Amino acid sequence: MINKCLKYFYIKQHTLISIEGNIGSGKSTLLKLMQQKYPQMHYLPEPVNEWQQINGNPKLNLLGSFYQDPHRWAYTMQNYAFYSRLKHWKTVMAYLNQSIILSERSIQADKEIFAKNGYINGLMNEMEFAIYEQFYDWLVQEVFGKQIAKQLIVYLQVNPNVCLERMLKRSRDEEKNSISKDYLVQIHQRHEEWLINAKDQNQKVLILNGDKEFEGDLKQQQIMFDQINQFFSGLV
Numbered sequence: 001m002i003n004k005c006l007k008y009f010y011i012k013q014h015t016l017i018s019i020e021g022n023i024g025s026g027k028s029t030l031l032k033l034m035q036q037k038y039p040q041m042h043y044l045p046e047p048v049n050e051w052q053q054i055n056g057n058p059k060l061n062l063l064g065s066f067y068q069d070p071h072r073w074a075y076t077m078q079n080y081a082f083y084s085r086l087k088h089w090k091t092v093m094a095y096l097n098q099s100i101i102l103s104e105r106s107i108q109a110d111k112e113i114f115a116k117n118g119y120i121n122g123l124m125n126e127m128e129f130a131i132y133e134q135f136y137d138w139l140v141q142e143v144f145g146k147q148i149a150k151q152l153i154v155y156l157q158v159n160p161n162v163c164l165e166r167m168l169k170r171s172r173d174e175e176k177n178s179i180s181k182d183y184l185v186q187i188h189q190r191h192e193e194w195l196i197n198a199k200d201q202n203q204k205v206l207i208l209n210g211d212k213e214f215e216g217d218l219k220q221q222q223i224m225f226d227q228i229n230q231f232f233s234g235l236v
């Protein structure tokens with residue numbers, strides 16, 4: 001009974017910041033730099049390694065299966081990506097007090113980018129997408145409910161040609177022979193639709209151009225962090 005009352009009086013509210021952008025846009029690099037600049041934030045990386053080894057078994061590589069046969073595996077991939085992200089969010093929100101959580105991509109991106117792209121391009125059929133959406137809408141409300149005070153998005157906007165070069169340079173096994181320029185263009189279009197064309201008025205989005213190489217370029221990093229600092233003003 002006491003616990004139940006406490007629950008109503010004390011709702012922990014978090015601020016969520018996600019870094020969004022195409023495959024190979026440089027999100028992980030930006031996240032590492034932000035980790036150094038804002039050590040007070042809690043960092044949530046993307047659970048890619050869990051998708052590469054279900055139950056820690058490298059033979060069960062869902063990401064690889066998805067790229068090998070997207071029609072067969074798109075729905076499973078979306079289910080599992082959603083489940084694994086949600087699990088991580090739930091875990092961190094349970095042990096953190098009012099915090100700023102910075103993540104690589106978001107649960108929303110799974111739906112707005114990858115699930116929608118799969119549906120638009122016939123990798124998931126109407127029934128699969130409808131089931132995914134029902135599942136998504138209900139569970140997101142259950143898990144996040146009133147726990148979100150604010151949500152900010154940093155969109156690393158990069159030309160798909162540049163993403164292709166960076167992706168090939170990084171050379172992740174599952175991606176190197178499977179991701180085409182066309183796929184990167186589709187994923188780019190989904191980002192533009194979500195974050196620019198149909199932008200929700202309540203959504204706070206910083207559009208950061210990441211075409212220029214910034215990993216080892218301090219001047220370029222300064223240009224980006226001037227914009228990020230301004231966007232975060234009052235927050236940190």
Ligand SMILES: Nc1ncnc2c1ncn2[C@@H]1O[C@H](COP(=O)(O)OP(=O)(O)OP(=O)(O)O)[C@@H](O)[C@H]1O
Binds near residue numbers: 028
């Ligand atoms: N919901 C999803 N459905 C299908 N594939 C996904 C989903 N989320 C992420 N991925 C895939 O997982 C891999 C890693 O994703 P992501 O683009 O977020 O990171 P990254 O490539 O390491 O980014 P960056 O190079 O910008 O650091 C990519 O192959 C991406 O397409």
